[in-house]
Amino acid sequence: MMFWLICGATALIVTGVLVLPLLRRDGATTGREADLSVYRDQLATLDAEVARGAVAQEEADATRIELSRRLIVAGAQIERRGAMVPVTLNRWAIGATMLTVLLLGTGAYVLLGSPGQPDAPLAQRIVAAEAMREATQRPPQSFVEALHAAQSPAPELSERDADLIAQLAAVVAARPTDLEGRRLLARSYMQLGKYLEGKTIQAEVVALAGETASADDLAALAEFMIVAAGGYVSPEAEAVLERALSVAPDDPWARYYLGRARAQTGDIDAARSILAELAGDDATPAYLRDAARNDLTMFTGPDAQDIDAAAQLDAEAQREMVEGMVGGLAQRLNTEGGTPAEWARLIRSYDVLGQDADADAAHAKARAIFAQDPAALTVLGDRE
Template sequence: MFWIICAALVGVVAVAIAAPLLRRQGEGAEPAAAYDLRIYRDQLREVERDLERGVVDTADAERLRVEIGRKVLAADRALQRSAGGARSSGGWAAVAVLAVLLGGAFLVYQRLGQPDRPDAPIAQRIADAQDLYDNRPSQSDAEAQAPKPLRPPPDAEYLALIERLREAVKANPNDLRGLELLAGHEERLGNMAAAKDAQRRLVALRGEQASSDDLGRLAALTIEAAGGIITQDGEKAVAQALARDARNPQARFMMGLLHLQNGRPDRAFPIWAGLLAEGPETAPWIVPIRGSIQDLAWLAGHPDYVPPEPAQGLPGPDAAAMAAAQDMTPEEREQMIEGMVKGLEARLATQGGTAEEWGRLISSLPLIGQKDHATDILAEARRLFAEDPAGLEQIEAAASQAGVE
């Protein structure tokens, strides 16, 4: 039945395309040159009538006869060419091309398609997903195959400072602040495996004092080091982060990604839909969720799902964050601001943003003691907005106000 319906549809489409092409070759079709020839002959007769009525004199009538006569000869030659050759075969040629295309499509489908493949029942799909989940690569294998992230080459002075930091951490392996700094700077250099190892040691030293954010960061670095694949090590870190805080949005995003990587959109959809509904729109996971949530909803069996409208305006702390900041110590408030700035930088680096957002990042970095880094960001923003004068003006204004050159 399926093939009968397909053949009928192809036949209807082929007839609809071919009929107008063949109709042009019918006996009633008249070349344009024949129509022009009739018009010119009527004009010659009109000149004779005007001459008899005295509307034009003999000289003007002769001039008009010569001019119209040239047009008559040109039209007559065009008509002879049309009639002398075989009747236009354009319609039949088009029909032949259409037949070749249809036949070629059928042959390609027979070769590359799978018309006899039966539908996979839900139980089989779940079994295939479980098999995919069970046969994930190990962390070491994934790290060995992961592509190196592209980073601008650091200057020699910065590399020397990082080398000193590595030596200091090696000499004092229980230095929590040193491990925290090392994890951040190794990530900045693109050394994801080293950053992951430093964060893992930091979490181990903190023990029960390690926060859900510490574990979420370990999970993120583990996944990045594996080239985006959530291995058993990455899944373990995600589970630990959720065990400390079941509402941790970063860990929930990664859990949804785990299900998606292993063929379970039905499990990934409710997690990502919840994150999208909660926001905020500035969170780095919102953009990838918003870009794929409708396809994910369809795969998960929710074709009528309508994602919430994005919030308007520039990124910023919500009311809850502002209220919480009032009760923080200066050190805690500084850490919160630093986290927001890092989040904005990560989003702009991976997803891009407006000139206003780049200017905001440039003006924020000096506030957390990273004026040199703001200079690097300014150079990158100038490159990105080189062909956008209005955007470049916004960026330069923000840099000037922050004292960044």
């Protein structure tokens, strides 16, 4: 009821603002009426001025003629102004304005609004606002991926593994709609520790499947995103988990990682509830039950201090933080040298930041440094 009262009052205010000019008297007409009053007063006092000798009779006659002429002109102008905007027309304009505002406003709300929507309780709105605030304060997936890449050594692949994964990637690239091939490639990347690559390929699986993406594919994507971020459940990963649970509410992996997400956002009670259900459910895979039981005693997350600090920064400051870390690593490697794994980490960090030219330069320099070390060259790999 209060909503409709507010809408009605607003409509009346708007209508009043629009109608007010139609109620005002014309400024020019009001000025002419003031002139008429002045002219009449001057005529009334003219004879008195002649009687006391202040004005000669001839001058008084000329003045009376001029004042009379001005009275006639002013009166005619007032009549014309009045004829231009009749009172009846003003009344029609006022009525049309009121109807237009009220009917158009009501019609637009009926078409575009939600007339049947009940009032949201204050507590519910507070919870929704708090959830939105927390979501905007949590670092995004890309930032934590870059942070984790800058802190983690690149995986060391054997020559055989590097060749096999390259062959599989080439086959999959030649088959744009091969879902099964991409699933295999994503899992292979994850097993070899190439988490960013595995996450990217699994995202292609979900994108190709579209609305028909299975809960397994969605849960796998969320898991790979979390692993690529060092265990952090980003808002983007949480959205994928929610989608997986909308398809299969009992999916154990999606429930497990959702519990981890609740723990990381400080909702420990919700996290304990989810993980306790998994730990006590015989249908939960044994290794997942053990993980849930372990998390019930200690909720862990990667680089929690860095993530908490990053939550207070805007996107530009977050990127500067990562670039500062990567720049420090680059300076140390360029001045003091480092291991092949450290050079591979620098190259991967540049890739995550989208600094392709720097990544290419670092890769070329590292390969030149380790040109005589086949094992190091395998760690560095080739750039596409």
